[in-house]
Amino acid sequence: MTTILENLLLNDRGIAFDPASGETYRLVGPAVHLVRLLQKGADDAALLQYLLEEYDVDESTARRDLDVFLGTLEQMKLWEAAP
């Protein structure tokens, strides 16, 4: 299904804009790249792989941070996890 996240306009400075609702969001750290990956259809494993490759973290920390991030997106109704 189409989510708001797919339509977000994202600039390099971490500002995401929903053109339909007019809401703006500030993304920090790896969030910018994670949203870009989600917009390209990346799955959970690809997101985790990105964090492990780009940041000096162990897998359990990366997993926990990713879950928090995806949970926040769901809470803000920007994205839905695949059933």
Added chain:
Amino acid sequence: MITTAPCIAVSGLHRGENPQPGAGIIRSLRRRFPDAHIVGLSYDVMESGIYADGGPDEVHLMPYPAAGGAAHLDRIDAIRKQTKRTPFDLFIPTLDAEIEVLASLHRELNQRGIRVCLPTVDVLKRRAKQHLPALAAACDVRVPETRLASDVTGACRAGSELGYPLVVKGPYYDAKIVPNVAQLSSAAGHLLSEWGHPVILQRRVSGSEFNVLGLGDGDGGWLGHCCIRKTQLSDKGKGLSGITVADARLSKLCARLVRELKWPGPFEIELIREESTGDYVLIEINPRFPAWIDFPSMLGANFPGRLIDVLRSAASPHPLPDCPPGSFYIRHQIEVVGDLNRYADLLKGEPGALPGLLDEPASPKTKSLA
């Protein structure tokens, strides 16, 4: 194609806490027609736009709309006779009460060679606050549950039916959110004495405010529109900032209203996107450009400029470009310097004598100076 510099009258020049559209319209017109001669039609010598840089080239005081159509026409005739240049033949009125008067003067304005884009009295009435629910039903658009009242007792009865908090409005201006019957009674009394009846009571809708401005072609289509979400509101509910949006659902809804009314000329549609349902709920349709009209002009969609194109040309004008989503405006207020000589000239009715204003102050503020 007409190539001479246009001479355009514009009203509603104040840019204070509750800004009027005229000053923004003039800025837009100057972008499109740098050599235009702008005639400001003002209802008060303290309208700030009179004194702004880049403001009107000449200013004349007008009688209040309550004086009626004949007084309005007499004053327009006097202004056009006394100007040292070619009299203005293009007019962009900007105030709801003024437009109500002018809408019944199509023939008289046309006879004078004044080109102005106005709805008929019937069309104007269909979008009035008290008739909005019927229009919305015809267009499959939601409106807040609404009641009308012609006195305070009726307003309080309607309030108990709707529940609190609710929004109470005058027929032309002013809206207030009231949390209980005591405040409703006071607000309704004030509105009835200020603006006459009816007062309009609406169930309050919670959500973000969206505004859509545009230019109807009179045949059911439009030459362009621009949608914003208000991102900051003043205490009076006026938009201090807004951001352009592109939502096909919102545009289609507004297109249905414009098609139903076959709206000619400038309009502003106010809606709230209900937080709980995501539905757009229609709040008002204003028969004029809004105060933020110069914002889309700065994005390349000059609505006042295109309106003048329409008024000057028999040919179908090109549609305006869409405003890209994600551009925002912030209202920026600055001080302007007034000149007491100009102030005095306006009070005396110069340029252009206005017998009714020659010997009496034009505003309560003037009284304190006397």
